[in-house]
Amino acid sequence: MIVKPKIRDFICTTAHPEGCRQNVLYQIEYTRKIGKADGYKNVLVVGSSTGYGLASRIAMTFGYGAATLGVMFEKPPTDRRTATAGWYNNRAFEAEAEKAGVFAKTINGDAFSKEVKEEAIEIIKNNMGKIDLVVYSLAAPRRTVDEDHVYSSVLKTIGAEFKSKNLNLRTNEINEAVIPTGNNDEIVATVKVMGGEDWQDWIEELKQADLLADGCKSVAYSYIGPELTYPVYFNGTIGMAKRHLAETAEKLTEMGVDSYISVNKALVTQASAAIPVVPLYTAILYKVMKEKGLHEDCIMQMNRLFRERMTVENVVTDDEGKIRVDDWEMRDDVQQEVMKRWDAISNETVQELADVEGFWHDFHNMFGFNIDGVDYDADVDIL
């Protein structure tokens, strides 16, 4: 099949197998260049096939030679449809791990379910020994607890509707986004999906099965960002879920598993492209950080996290106990420049003040497109 991108708003419904493989190879190469080190040995990554979770897993496998179990929720290919990008990413990752002689197994199923947790426990018991790091990097639209309890997360404000400048992803023009307020049920549902309840379930199940090593650590990812995105993020429905995630970290630590929130940089991923207002902020941020030589992608962020902020021996946090790898994004000079451009940006200046091209480049890349050296006119086996 000749595979071309089919983009609808913030989602691409096709993925290129060879492009996805190249993405994974780039991340492996980047990690290998930093060099091998002593570190975590047995790692569980929940949400392991794209974005920050995939980068965490690659950092573990090729930086530390760690055995990993990944959990993802991805669609395999059929005769007529490509797989999702995460499925191709994972296949490429597993092939490279095997070549390197490092254990890597993946469960493709619903991480929220009891069955997947039980399967994970079996695999860990039979193949890995005790886990010394649990990475929780799930970004999910919904969670099924049982037939009668299906929760969907929403990206809404709390209290008052929010009007803001926005990048229209269909036209690349600046328009106004109006973000409605979430009601109480929607807040509760978003916390159910993106809060810490399921993270806690994973840790409790592993603990009960006696599969957590002494000194085992855990980390989940969060975002804070600038005040201009507070109504839609930090103080919105997703922000409530992230607060719950942070409270869960404290709870898990009290239970004896040192657990942390790592606040990461805003990056184009499947999860973040779906949030209104955030793509425009990200496009401006990319331009400013690239100009200052501070831009990082997922694999750079995750290597910095595990090499400098969250090693086996030492965890570096801010006053609130959070790990900050959004530190360069939040630097005063970066934020001041972003705010200046945010105020000035219009249809006439958008290309000059924001890295719209960079945004779309990363967006296409996530699905294996626009990658140097890949022939997109060639027939490719999608199976």
Ligand code: NAI
């Ligand atoms: P992503 O969309 O790239 O990755 C989500 C992962 O979760 C994928 O591996 C997917 O297969 C898996 N997944 C989704 N539903 C699942 C289910 N039911 N069962 C098993 N696996 C499932 O997302 P991204 O952006 O890497 O997000 C990961 C975490 O990082 C999230 O907590 C997000 O809030 C956080 N974060 C993201 C930032 C960004 O700018 N992208 C910034 C800071 C934090």
